[in-house]
Amino acid sequence: MTSPPTYRVPLSGRGHQYTDEEVRLVADLMRQADPMTQGRHQDEFEKKFCRVFNAEHAFAVATGTAALELSAILCRLKPGDEVILPVHTFAASAIPFGRTGAKLVWADSDRDTFLATAATLEPLITPKTRAIVVVHLYGLVSDMDPILLLARKHNLLVVEDAAQSIGAAYKGRPSGTLGDFGCYSLHTHKNISTLGEGGVLTVRDAEKAKLVPGLRHNGMRPFEGARERYWVPAMSNIDFDFEGFWPYNFCLGEIQCGLGSALIDRVASMNADRAARAERVRSALKDYPEVRFQKQPDDCGHSYHLLPMIVDPQALGRSRNEFMDMLVFEYGIRSDVRYCPLNRYPLFQKAGFGAAQCPNANSIFDNMISLPFQHWMTEEQEGYLISSLKGILDQFRSRRGV
Numbered sequence: 001m002t003s004p005p006t007y008r009v010p011l012s013g014r015g016h017q018y019t020d021e022e023v024r025l026v027a028d029l030m031r032q033a034d035p036m037t038q039g040r041h042q043d044e045f046e047k048k049f050c051r052v053f054n055a056e057h058a059f060a061v062a063t064g065t066a067a068l069e070l071s072a073i074l075c076r077l078k079p080g081d082e083v084i085l086p087v088h089t090f091a092a093s094a095i096p097f098g099r100t101g102a103k104l105v106w107a108d109s110d111r112d113t114f115l116a117t118a119a120t121l122e123p124l125i126t127p128k129t130r131a132i133v134v135v136h137l138y139g140l141v142s143d144m145d146p147i148l149l150l151a152r153k154h155n156l157l158v159v160e161d162a163a164q165s166i167g168a169a170y171k172g173r174p175s176g177t178l179g180d181f182g183c184y185s186l187h188t189h190k191n192i193s194t195l196g197e198g199g200v201l202t203v204r205d206a207e208k209a210k211l212v213p214g215l216r217h218n219g220m221r222p223f224e225g226a227r228e229r230y231w232v233p234a235m236s237n238i239d240f241d242f243e244g245f246w247p248y249n250f251c252l253g254e255i256q257c258g259l260g261s262a263l264i265d266r267v268a269s270m271n272a273d274r275a276a277r278a279e280r281v282r283s284a285l286k287d288y289p290e291v292r293f294q295k296q297p298d299d300c301g302h303s304y305h306l307l308p309m310i311v312d313p314q315a316l317g318r319s320r321n322e323f324m325d326m327l328v329f330e331y332g333i334r335s336d337v338r339y340c341p342l343n344r345y346p347l348f349q350k351a352g353f354g355a356a357q358c359p360n361a362n363s364i365f366d367n368m369i370s371l372p373f374q375h376w377m378t379e380e381q382e383g384y385l386i387s388s389l390k391g392i393l394d395q396f397r398s399r400r401g402v
């Protein structure tokens with residue numbers, strides 16, 4: 001058996017490390033939490049999330065995908081409806097909407113921000129459109145005001161996929177609180193993670209928010225009024241919150257919720273570390289027009305969840321794949337590529353969503369390298385990453401005779 005390769009700069013599956021205090025907190029919760037799901041830590045986490053990120057209503061859920069599933073249900077989508085969403089995103093942005101039977105309509109990305117914009121969304125609106133899914137991809141918050149204006153004009157719901165943008169704001173308003181629903185992920189890769197999986201759904205409208213606890217937990221709700229015999233007629237009632245929508249169990253455990261509350265306190269500082277690192281990488285490469293980075297408009301905050309870099313094969317005289325070959329095989333730096341335009345996957349093609357007019361998204365994906373960007377990369381690794389990128393660019397230049 002060959003041993004797995006080791007890298008001088010790995011691409012970690014873990015976005016951040018835990019402090020000793022967080023580890024102690026988890027150990028204490030493991031000993032003491034009773035119950036271990038749906039107790040006071042869930043309640044505290046949700047209240048703190050609302051306070052810190054200025055959300056109307058927040059619900060801890062098992063995953064970011066679960067948050068998107070609930071938002072898709074709450075949009076009351078049905079076959080015949082249309083949902084517009086960026087083609088350049090992770091599959092979980094789309095699958096919950098596909099499951100409703102609605103038609104998925106793919107929007108192209110802006111060449112500079114790599115995100116869908118009001119300009120790429122508007123031509124796709126038809127009388128059947130019910131909702132727009134906006135994805136703050138790589139952590140950059142979309143230019144929301146023109147999108148919200150468009151939604152208002154056409155009476156559309158707006159779901160923000162804020163899986164990657166926790167802590168980033170638009171004109172001072174936190175991402176995930178700008179539309180009707182905000183869906184955050186606390187998955188292992190993310191800027192904060194509740195032990196590998198986790199998510200939060202925020203809901204603006206109070207009536208819709210009332211439906212979430214039942215949809216999240218098997219339709220369960222307390223009987224009204226005080227009951228001395230608390231077991232009569234049953235411990236709790238079970239009903240549909242939505243006629244016709246069978247509920248789920250999408251709960252997040254108490255230990256994860258307790259940890260989530262503690263991690264909220266570190267979002268701003270870890271995001272600031274990420275932003276400073278992104279700036280150091282970008283400014284080190286500013287004299288190389290062969291590569292470019294995601295443009296950040298003034299009003300749009302960034303969590304720097306990832307640092308995608310686009311190579312210009314014409315200027316470079318080499319392809320993106322040749323650049324990645326050099327990175328991994330010569331320098332021992334593991335990068336990857338993401339996110340493949342969704343219409344190119346069999347899952348969406350087989351479901352009838354294989355067509356898209358998205359030349360920018362295709363070009364972004366085909367020429368991009370997502371650099372290793374875990375929060376806990378060492379200074380030495382960062383320095384090595386920067387010098388290696390410059391080294392490769394210089395080598396390619398000298399081979400071109402520049």
Ligand SMILES: Cc1ncc(COP(=O)(O)O)c(C=O)c1O
Nearest residue numbers: 063064065090092093163185187
């Ligand atoms: C853009 C985007 N949307 C949705 C998700 C789904 O989140 P989760 O993995 O927590 O289900 C992710 C991350 O995995 C993501 O990056």
